Amino acid sequence: MEKKTVSFMRSLCMGQIEEDVILPFPVLSESERETLQTVVSSVGQLMESHSKDFRSWDEKAELPPEFIEELKSFGLFGLVIPESDGGMGFGAGAYSRALQEVAKYDASVAVTIGAHSSIGMRGLLLFGNEEQKARFYPKLSTGEMIAAFCLTEPGSGSDAASVKTNAVKDGDDWILNGSKIWITNGGIADFFTVFAKTGGADERGKLSAFIVTRDMAGVTTGPHEMKMGIRASSTTTVTLENVRVPGKNLLGEEGKGFKVAMNILNSGRTGLGGGSVGGMKRIIALATQQAKGRVQFGKPISEFGLIKQKVGQMVVDCYATEAVVSMVASLTDRGFGEYQVEAAISKVFASECLWRTVDEGLQIAAGNGYMCEYPYERAMRDSRINRIFEGTNDVLRLFIALTAMNDVGQELRELSGSLKGVFNDPIKGFGVISEAALRRAALATGIKREGTSFTKLHASLAPFAQMFEEQTRDLATATDRILRKHGRAIIDKQFATRRLADIMIDLFVLSCVMSRVDAAIRSKGEDGAKAEREILNTFAGQARRRIKTTMIEIDDNEDESIKSLADGAFELEKFAWDTV
Numbered sequence: 172m173e174k175k176t177v178s179f180m181r182s183l184c185m186g187q188i189e190e191d192v193i194l195p196f197p198v199l200s201e202s203e204r205e206t207l208q209t210v211v212s213s214v215g216q217l218m219e220s221h222s223k224d225f226r227s228w229d230e231k232a233e234l235p236p237e238f239i240e241e242l243k244s245f246g247l248f249g250l251v252i253p254e255s256d257g258g259m260g261f262g263a264g265a266y267s268r269a270l271q272e273v274a275k276y277d278a279s280v281a282v283t284i285g286a287h288s289s290i291g292m293r294g295l296l297l298f299g300n301e302e303q304k305a306r307f308y309p310k311l312s313t314g315e316m317i318a319a320f321c322l323t324e325p326g327s328g329s330d331a332a333s334v335k336t337n338a339v340k341d342g343d344d345w346i347l348n349g350s351k352i353w354i355t356n357g358g359i360a361d362f363f364t365v366f367a368k369t370g371g372a373d374e375r376g377k378l379s380a381f382i383v384t385r386d387m388a389g390v391t392t393g394p395h396e397m398k399m400g401i402r403a404s405s406t407t408t409v410t411l412e413n414v415r416v417p418g419k420n421l422l423g424e425e426g427k428g429f430k431v432a433m434n435i436l437n438s439g440r441t442g443l444g445g446g447s448v449g450g451m452k453r454i455i456a457l458a459t460q461q462a463k464g465r466v467q468f469g470k471p472i473s474e475f476g477l478i479k480q481k482v483g484q485m486v487v488d489c490y491a492t493e494a495v496v497s498m499v500a501s502l503t504d505r506g507f508g509e510y511q512v513e514a515a516i517s518k519v520f521a522s523e524c525l526w527r528t529v530d531e532g533l534q535i536a537a538g539n540g541y542m543c544e545y546p547y548e549r550a551m552r553d554s555r556i557n558r559i560f561e562g563t564n565d566v567l568r569l570f571i572a573l574t575a576m577n578d579v580g581q582e583l584r585e586l587s588g589s590l591k592g593v594f595n596d597p598i599k600g601f602g603v604i605s606e607a608a609l610r611r612a613a614l615a616t617g618i619k620r621e622g623t624s625f626t627k628l629h630a631s632l633a634p635f636a637q638m639f640e641e642q643t644r645d646l647a648t649a650t651d652r653i654l655r656k657h658g659r660a661i662i663d664k665q666f667a668t669r670r671l672a673d674i675m676i677d678l679f680v681l682s683c684v685m686s687r688v689d690a691a692i693r694s695k696g697e698d699g700a701k702a703e704r705e706i707l708n709t710f711a712g713q714a715r716r717r718i719k720t721t722m723i724e725i726d727d728n729e730d731e732s733i734k735s736l737a738d739g740a741f742e743l744e745k746f747a748w749d750t751v
Contacts, residue, residue, distance in 0.1 A: 178509035180516070180679050184575040186623060186647035188640070193682050194627050196494075196690035197501030199264055207265045210246075211272045217245055218276035225277040228403040229549055232395060234279060239359065242284065242314065247273070249312030251288050251296060256308035263438070263500035267445030274449030278553035279403035281446045286355035286404075287311075289439030290561070291318025294364045294380055297438060298423035298431055303382065311362060319360035321351040321383075321409050322432055329566040331366070331432055334378060336411065338367035343418040345369075345381065347389075347411045355560075357392045357407030361385040364435070365411065366428050378428030382420040389414040400552030436561055437514040438503055443561055444496035447521035450554060451489040454532040457546065458482060461536050472535070481531040483709075488524040490706045494683040495520055512574050515567045516679045522557035522564060529554045571675055572668035576654050576661060628685065629692045631704075635685055635711050639678070642718055646674050649725060666730045670721050677714040684710050 179192040199207065221238065228234055242248065250266050252258025261269065266288065274281035292311050295303060310316040327333040336349025347367050354360075363383040370377025383390060393408035423431045459482060462473035472478050499517040502510040533540035533547040540547040558564045623643070625636040653671060657664045688707045691700035739747060 175507050176509055178512055180512045180675055181575055181578050183643055184647060184650045185578060188623060190625050190627055193686045196686040197497055203265050207268055210269055214272050232402040234403045247284050248287050248314035252308050252312040257312035263441045263503040267441040267496055267500050270442050270445040271449035274446035275453045279401045282355060282401050282404045285442040285446060287318045289442035290320035290435050291356060293435045293439050294422050294431055297434055316361040317356055317359050318362040319354050319356040321354055321363050321365040323353050325352055329563055334366055334368055336367040338369045338379060345416045347414040347416055349411050351409040354407055354409045356405050357409050358395055358405035366432055369425055377426050379425050380422035380428040380431040381416050382422055383416055387414050400555055437511050440514045440518045440561060441496060441500040444517050444521040447525040447557060448493045448496060450525050451528045454528050455485050458532040458535045481535060485528045487706050487709050488528055491680050491684050491710055492521045492524045494687040495680050498683045512571050513679060515571050516676050518561060519564045519567050520676055520680055525554050525557060568669050568672035572672040576650055629689050631697055632689060638715060639681060642678060645722055646678060649722060670725055674718050674721055677718055681711060681714050
């Protein structure tokens, strides 16, 4: 396989470590870094000037139009659009870093910008033809047109293939009918990437993507949805009633809309990750200041071990999240075609680390954290959505595991076929059998074959490399064991797939942290990177223990009891016991 078609994690489930994918750790080009620094500085000044406004905007559940105009004037809607078309031409890495700066101050603003660039107009960026780009890029880059992504419907959330919105061909045009819900930027957008069924009524998955603009007759948006968090961002329904869409607004190929949607979400997840990092950095700053300033029992609570445990874990989580987000962004920027699993992992990990950081930050603030005059409660409300949108974490875990197991399953099928036909085609059969046998032997015995170990990590990181290699063998054997046990029924064995996904998440994050620390040692020396090595040591130890526990739980668990209790609750629709 060529490097740019290789998935690090899909290869890892086969027992192969594709170290060239993650080493060296990605860095921005000098020109991109200079531009980014200018943007980050100006964005920071803009957001700081409104720092006292964000709370009131949250209460009013609206970003004022004049503030939206300020965002436009700073070029924040053109971050990913090429410079030749009036944008800043940021790659995924620089874009996620810019969004990080916005998210430090307010999640509603970050979501507004992110929904535009990460998903709303991302389809145009990835699949638009030259005529479409020439038509819309200038207006999208200035914010004259703000974009929204229209996929979710009342009956289709995670199940995108069950979309009911339909598009019927009428001459050269398409007539669209249907409703979309929970559309971020719905109330302020003029450009909508809309997904509709173009196949027959019984054809699942026959989706197509269309560019729809607000000025088309039949396009309406509902009132602003009142949400738990990110309240100031616009969320509405979008209704399409006999909307005539020109044929030239078909985005990508007819019937390939599912591919368009998935690629948009994969590519856009770096923005969500960048926002999560920004939110974590803000909470760490607030929590450390709070802990140093609050005195209990005659000394600052920053001196108490349990407070240090919380803050230390925040630091580890933030460093690891930033490493993962940077790595996935670089896969996009370097033109990798296979990074869906890695993108999903980055979204799950970033959103859950953010949630944990916010929760612990509020705990450190204690009673103050629960009061609306302090920023913690709003941060908690705002951060909760990250585990839901752009693919719920539960569904993404299934995707992570099943995608990886598909490769192992293919090998098992090939092996089975070769065994049956080995005498008809002994050379081909022997090749498949030999490679599989050698891989299994290497996994079982720990014998290092080519591609099963790190060779490019800094020598001082050898203990971590060895541990990673051992855990890779555990992952590969677990994948094989689970698949052999359940076969095709694995798609319904969600307890097993979740465990496999959790192992994969830990291993990918660990690989990214190793890569980041490797780069730190090479640029700063071992003494200069001492603290970062401590982060690696901490995360690696935690990951090793989690993986060990999860491996045990594959066979030793209470799954059937849990399912039985759940079935009882579903049947009664209540808790069945009472002490009285």
